[in-house]
Amino acid sequence: MKNWQTAILALALALFTWFLVTGREVVESWVDMPVVMTNPPEGLIIEDGLVDKIQVRLRGPKGLVGNLANQNIQYHVDVSTLKIGAQVVDIDASNIPLPSTYEIIEVKPNRLNLKVDRRITKDIEVEAVWSGDLNSDYSLQEVVAVPNRVVVRGPETILRKLTKARAVMKEDFPDDVPSSWAEDVGIELAPEIEASPGQVRVEAFFGPQTRQIWVKVPLEVQAPEGYKVSVSQKFVRLLIEGPIFLFRDDEYRKDIVVNLLFGSEVAPGSLNLEYDVLLPDGCRIVKKNPETVKTHMKKQ
Template identity: 70%
Template sequence: MMRNWQTMILALALAIFTWFLVTGREVVEAWVDMPIVMTNPPEGMIIEEGLVDKIQVRLRGPKGLVASLSAQNLTYPLDVSHLRIGEQVLDIVRDKMPLTSSYEVIEIKPNRLKLLVDRRISKKIALEAVWAGALNSDYKLLEVVAAPDLVEIRGPETKLRKISKAKVVLKEDFPEEVPRTWSEDVPIELPDEIEASPGQVRMEAFFGPKTRDIWVKLPLQVVAPGGVKATPVQDYVRLQIEGPIALFRNNEYRKDMAATLVFGPQMALGSFDLEYEVVLPEGCRLLKKNPETVKTTIKK
């Protein structure tokens, strides 16, 4: 009886060994994913397009070995040391795959990579300050500035070559009351993949009223020193002034205007060309007087 058990165990072991031997030699095909790992990248180089995360390899080999591949974490080393700026094609080659001669590579997807290569550089550019918004029609933008007015940008060389300046836009509406100045921190407008340092700048806008010039006829005021009588040859003068257009919409501004003859501390008797002082409303300035002086007779 003991001999029969020994014979049965030996037969079972031989059967199992034979099964492993047969299945081990059975050839099968399978698809295997291999992540791509870049090696020897040049300093500052970037791949903008065409690089994939992994390749798929269809291979043939012994069933037992093929089944074990999923646990081996195989990767494909992509040597990028010779890449240059521009568009290039790299072939995926069988010899660089971490596979032994026990496997036959039948197909690779993709079998080549069409790469768009660039280099990261930096440069300094000027900023163009712009204001955008609704503004009371009686006012205008005088100036808008950015501080700093130069920034450093960094990104792909092919894109940076085309950039000589960047825009910063201050957006604010003032449909009614308009301040003299308005300041705000504003981000810099740049294409994707380009960074600026600093990323935002301080902008300040300066506003002022719209102006126009007009001629105004004013009565000439005469306040003669005591003891003398002054008689000008004309009772009115004409003034060319510049001021806010909103001020001139009615004649109320004339209440804040005056033209007055100027007398010296000791006036002699006779006829003289006298100057006259002009008082103007706030925000106005004198452009021209007609006449510049007024002939005046001084008598006792």
């Protein structure tokens, strides 16, 4: 029984001696220390140069150094005196919150090269853009954004030069092309800039590509009741504008109808009469030749 107690006492003395020797042993080590900015000036932002942590090389008792990682020690940087532009802030080793038990040998980085700016708001125009593959028979006619202006917030040095931002709709229409297409699209801005709203409604309007062409069309004459009518020409020439794809064959000519117009007051004699033109969908008259037709009317 006495030997057992002696063994326990010897073990305890051995452990105490080991901890005593280990605790007094001096070692060097690198320790990561988070950086916290305090007292930031109102309206100012740090655009560049800010680090999340510094590395501190220190010397101290081995037992204590090993426990530093669990103590959540932070290095505080007072930025209350920062001004707009480039600033250098030294990392002062004397401000590192460590007891005198530790000797600080080196700090990385030992200074911060900060770029400071002011945060402002500004009203800018939204430029709506469509990008995509389009059937060659069609063309983009217009692109609009709703709303067409947004409020942006960010660094003054960037916003000072910014007058508009783009909202790009990306859609392909290689075959069937709608007359219009609308989507909610995000505004393209630098990462440092926020927009309100962040999305706008972009609508693109499409239409067929057109060309002008002269056509010769027979003149249809329906004489008023009780009259006989003779005209100076049986055909008129029309300059019409219409979709390119419509003119690829002559089928469109079947849908062009020209009718001589008789007024409500019909009387015998020679007259210059206008004529009405019916065109295929999507076409319009650019010019008539002639504008009027010489007509002779007599009673039957």
